[in-house]
Structures are given as C-alpha cells and as structure tokens.
Amino acid sequence: MDAVSLILPLAEITVAGAIINASVHFIPVGGAPAAMATSTGVGTGTTQLAAGAGFTGLMAAAVMAAQKGINLMNPAHLAIILLSGAVGSMIMLGLTMLIGQLIYVFGVGVVPAADKCDKDPFTGDYQKSYITPGTTGHAIPTVCFISGLIGAALGGIGGGLAYIAFKQLGFDSGIAGIVAIGFFFMNAVLASYNIGGTIEGFHDPKFKKIPNGIIASFVASLVAGAIITGMSLGI
C-alpha cells in the first residue's frame, strides 16, 4: 500500500466522525421525558435513535457499494454511495418521526409544539400556547422534523463515508460493517455527552455547543482511524 492509499481513508474516517457527531445534534430527541409527552422530540435516547437511522443509512450505502461496477475510488460512485446512505437514513428517521407523530396526536391527544422557539421558523406557527402546562413541549413540530431529516442525512453520509474508508483499507464487507457500527456508536456517544440529555434540533440553544462535539469527534476519530489503519496493515 502506498502513502496515499493510507492517508486518504484516514482523512475520510476523521471527517466521517466529525459529520456523525454533527448529525446527532440535529436529531430532535426528547429522551425518556418525550416518551411521556413531557418534552419535544422523539421519545428515545440520542445515541439510540441516531444509531438506528445511521445504520439504516450504512446498510443502504453498503448495498450500493456492493453493486457490480462500483469503483470506490471513483468520485461519482463515491457520491452516489454517500447519497444513497443519506436517503436511506432519512427514510428511516422520517417515517419514525411521522409514525411517532401519529401516536402523539391520535394516541395521546397532544398538539406538536416546540419549547425552544416562540414561532416555528418554517411554518410561522406560534408554539408556546399549545404546550401542556408543566411540560417542555411534545411531539414533533415541523422545525424538529426538518432538523431531524438534516441530521439523518448527515448520519447516513458519515456512516457511509466511514464504511467506504474501511473498505478502501482492504477490509472485507462484514469486517468493515462491524467496525463502522462501532465507529458510529463512538461518535454518537461523544455527541450525546455534548448534548447532555435532550435536544429539539438546530433551533435549540444546546445546538450552539456543536463545535465542541465536532472537535472531540475529530480528535477521537483521528486516533481511532490511525489504529484501524494500523490494523489493516497487520500491525
């Protein structure tokens, strides 16, 4: 292996980690409180939802990368693999948020309302007066839905990019897949620590902490990438 064949995947791994970390900050996650309609967002943990969406994207990217005629060093092919991962991830999170919304509205009887903005920046709808007293919003208003889709797209791109980098290092699809899962979890957990519980999306004040998360993941991914590159050389 020449230097470029090692440095390029290492750079991709590092960038992928930073993208995965950024993606988690966009996903509207209300954690346990959202499962009781006590806070806005999807009612599960940050890492868990990001991982669910990211792995669907990873699988979509892997299916695309396994097509006959795909060359992992061809930029056009690389782009369609990453876009395929992004779209797979968006479909997963989009449908999950939609079905969650159905349950919030018809099963629980709440109005989707964000607590961290007075007006939805996309629809212009006022939010505060629709929030149940004693709660910090509920369900998935449009701003959270759009933010979630952006996060899912980034997660799919990040997961797909990491997978491609591992394949470029010469790993078998199965090994590249399982390493990509571990790598995704590592960066999603770092983002989760940075968020510290729940986040509504890009309009949430916590979103401003995103540079810290990206830097942390950049460094962690660089170290992890160096170790994985060493593994590919049999060190």
Next chain:
Amino acid sequence: MDPTLLALGALAFAGASATVAGCAEDLESDVGSQSNPNSQVQLGPQMGNIHRYFNKAISGEPVAYGLYVAVAGLIAWALMNTGLNVLLAIVIGAGVAAIVHGAYAVSAYLGRIVGQSKNFGQPVYMDVIMTHIGPIVGHGFIAVFCMLLAAYLAGTALGNPFPLPLIALIFGITVGSIGSSTGDVHYGAEREYQKYPFGGGIPVANQGDIDIKAETGIRNGMDSSYFCSRLGGPLTGLCFGLIVFLDGWRGIIGSILGGDLITKSAIAIVVGIIIVAIAAYINRVIEVYARNKYGPYTNR
C-alpha cells in the same frame, strides 16, 4: 423467472416479516415494561404506587434487541453452514435468543424490584413473573424470528453484502430504536397515565403517579399490551415494515427505470427523496389537524 420480480417478491416478504416483527417487539416491551416508560414504573413505588407491572429495563430496547437478534443470527448462521435447513436454523436461532431473553427478563425483574423492596415497600410478586414471562418470551420469539427472516432475505435476495449475524444486529438495533420512538409513547404517555384526562402531556410534577388499576382489578403488564395492541403496536410494525419495504423498493424502481449504474442509482435516490418529502408533508398535515382540533391552552 425475472430476477427483478423475484427481488420484489422477496422485498414484499421481508417487509411483511418486518411489520410483524415491529408489532411483536412493541407489544413485548409493553408486557415487560422496557425502554423509556419504564422509568415511570421504576418511579411508581417511590411515589407510593405499589404496582404489579413487570419491570425489566435490561437496557435500551435497541441494544437489547440488537443482542437478541444477533444471537439468533449467529446460531442460525452457524447451523446453516453445517448444512441444516434454513427455516429450521432460523427457528432454532430464534429459540436460543428467546431463552437468552427470558433469562435477562427474570434477572432484571428480580434485580429491579428487590432494589425497591426495602426502601419503598414494593413486593416481589412471583405470580407476576410466572404469568408474564410466557408472553414476554413468546412475543420476543415472534419478533426475533421475523426479523431474522427479513435479515436472511436481505442477505440472499436483496443484495446486502453483510453476513447474516451483522444484518441481524443492525435490524435488531433499528427495530428497537423504532419501537422505543413510536409504540412506547402510547404506553408511556397514555396507558400508564389513564387516570388523567386524555389530551395532554404528563407534567413533571405527576411523573411516577402511574395508574395501578386496570379495567377490572389490579393492572399488570398484559393489560398494557392489550391496550397498546390497538394503536402503538400496529403502528410500530407499520413503521418498520414501511422502512424495510420503501428503502428496498426505491432501489428496485431505479433498476427497472434506469439504464447504467449512475442513472439507476440517481433514480433510486430521487425516489427516496420523494418518499421523505411526502412523509414531511403528511407530518405537517397532522400538525395542522391537531392544532385546529385541540386548540391552544387558554387558561394560563
């Protein structure tokens, strides 16, 4: 036979399996009270609500189901490689995963409830273990079996390059994350708090004040499963089934309409974006409906 037609058939079958798996997974988590709403079952005795819910927050649902389905996938994969019939291997794999699930469920219940017995007076009900463990393991078996079937189809007929245990792990994590995000809300925000009027989130001050009475007698986990099987469970199944089906369907549409590799992929990506746009539109329609139907709070 036309390979596209075969792929479409396999995809439909995988989607149907995923639908059943999603529904069974959510109902299992309602019987056993897993995932985020379990925090309220845990909090109940501290608020003076001695209950007969099962309590088994082994871990988050995605990780738990990732484990069960990966165990099943690994066993099935090993058996298939010895030449055993595929269906039988999947059944045996799901059976082993059910035993693992049962062991975790019992130890989690005993550990969690005993931890609350001394300080908050929550008894360990042996009959709750005996009556709930069957439905928990049974629903878990159905969920794991169907997911493994979908994973097998994804690996053999739908071009997934990963080995069966890895696809199983990813499907397990995905279904756990979907069940936790969708169906569990029906259990946590509605079923556990039915004594409060319908149509509001649960204020922080009321958390832990869970409903301990059922339609008849004292409530248990199976009552919750019965209630959630009318909305939360089926919608969870629909969600996972749609994800598996639509994500594969866009690829098949691309291969039917497209010529070369780039065109096929571009069509698949555009179809995917259209699906997402439709989901966003429906989400907005539901939001507007809820705002008009329920209206704002006027008594602040």
